Amino acid sequence: MQALYAQLLVGLINGSFYALLSLGLAVIFGMLNIINFAHGALYMMGAFCAYFLLNVAGIGYWPALIIAPIAVGIFGMILERTMLQWLSGLDHLYGLLLTFGIALIVQGVFQNYFGSSGLPYAIPDELKGGMNLGFMFLPIYRGWVVVFSLAVCLATWYLIERTRLGAYLRAATENPTLVRAFGINVPRMITLTYGLGVGLAALAGVLSAPINQVRPLMGADLIIVVFAVVVIGGMGSIMGSIITGFALGVIEGLTKYFYPEASNTVVFVLMVLVLLIKPTGLTGRAA
Amino acid sequence: MPDLKMAEATATNAAPSTANGQVLSVQNLEAWYGESHILHGINFDVNAGEVVTLLGRNGAGKTSTLKSIMGIIGKRTGSVNFGGREIIRATSDRIARMGVAFCPEERGIFASLDVRENLLLPPIVRSGGLSLDQIFDLFPNLKERLNSQGTKLSGGEQQMLAIARILRTGASFLMLDEPTEGLAPVIIQQIGHTIARLKNEGFTILLVEQNFRFASTVADRYYIVEHGQVIDGFANSELSSNMDKLHTYLGV
DSSP states (O other), rough: HHHHHHHHHHHHHHHHHHHHHHHHHHHHHHHHOOTTTHHHHHHHHHHHHHHHHHHHSSHHHHHHHHHHHHOOOHHHHHHHHTTGGGTSSSOOOHHHHHHHHHHHHHHHHHHHHOOOBBBOOOOOOOOOOEEOSSSSSHHHHHHHHHHHHHHHHHHHHHHHHHHHHHHHHHHHOOOHHHHHHTTHHHHHHHHHHHHHHHHHHHHHHHHHHHOOOOOOTHHHHHHHHHHHHHHHHHTOHHHHHHHHHHHHHHHHHHHHHHOGTTTTHHHHHHHHHHHHHHHTTTSSSOO | OOOOOOHHHHTTOOOOOOOOOOOEEEEEEEEETTTTEEEEEEEEEEEOOOOOEOOOOOTSSHHHHHHHHHTTTEEEEEEEETTTTOOTSSSHHHHHHHHHHEEOOOOOOOOTSSSHHHHHHHHHOOOOOOOOOHHHHOHHHHHTTTBGGGGGOOOOOOOOOOOOHHHTOOEEEEEEEEEETOOOHHHHHHHHHHHHHHHHHTTTEEEOOOOHHHHHHOOSEEEEEETTTEEEEGGGGTTTTGHHHHHHHHTO
């Protein structure tokens, strides 16, 4: 029984990263109509940013939680201004090739300097240790990751679905020309949206650093699963990508307990099933 | 129609105009969609407080003229002067901020926004816009449907919403593209009353219409657009003497 709860927790943690990453992908896809294959590399940059802050500048985990997403978000906005914006109106394939190329370059640069092995990043003192819940032992940092990720996901959902800024975003997703003709600087909004999506990825990277170590290819491994999550959940639905992210993490965790051999493939099997039954994904709107 | 309390709005609704009262002056406006040349030199003026209607057959360039003024069509040359400022090179968000409001033919109601969000979407660009209460006086239907999804409204209600949301912004120069298209006669009448009322409040309106009968109830002046050019223009008072020409132009 202990092992089941432990796998459930691992599932929830992976689900947190899936949710944060697929949420960012959904936000970016909605506004830019680009499938951002650079997302995994930007997640990795978030983790490295936290690592540099600690080891070069002596800045710890808590400030890094804010600084890294902003720094990587700015890097993302520069990418959008200098490259991605020129792809608007073109076929998805161009965005895919460009962002995939960016991911390869970024990962290559980091690999060149840091190799492929993991660099350690310590859990902050405040979150060290664990709690005995009676039925299981809960490492505090892991509980924090799940709770904080969920809070950030819900805050992002609220921002997009319930605020005036979010109304601009949703409207611009539907008809950017008209939103601009109402006096809203849509190109600037697109840049900021990309920054937001990238910032969420970097935040996931910082959260992940103490658990999974910091590696140049940490994002490349994760992003494949995240894209399967996005396909299952359906592109473009905010709440859909959050729920699917957490749910698939849990399903993966349960599979690890009941039938470990399938734990690496269960997400992809589900993806195939969903594609067969509902090609737009569980919550997706027809494109 | 409900009684409107817009007395204080009257003074502020006046569009920015030059010394001779011109709000908009379009000269030799040409525009392209990609490679295809769609406007071949449009010339016309709109004076403060007028309702001016562009008439013409399908594909003559009426909608493209509105879109070019609004800055939506990428490649355009010539001169568009709004309130004494040249806006031919400005982006559409800048043009909107100067006080030009556009209500597109397809209405552009956002499906992922409810009626309230649709109504509140366009930012206020200057003071003097209608308050929500004034808007609900004009369009009582909207008040009851505030929480409906935007595209769940009937065609007439969507058109009212599309007009209502640009009245809030404080823009004093409204461009309405075929507001009566596809609507029932009773709704067309209501929109006609609304336009007349807005004119009384000091709004300046540039209208594109296929429905000449409707246009003749609200317009002060007409311009005829054909093959991307303005080929004729006359005032509403000269309408009867121009009816024969008009039949030829419009093919009705």
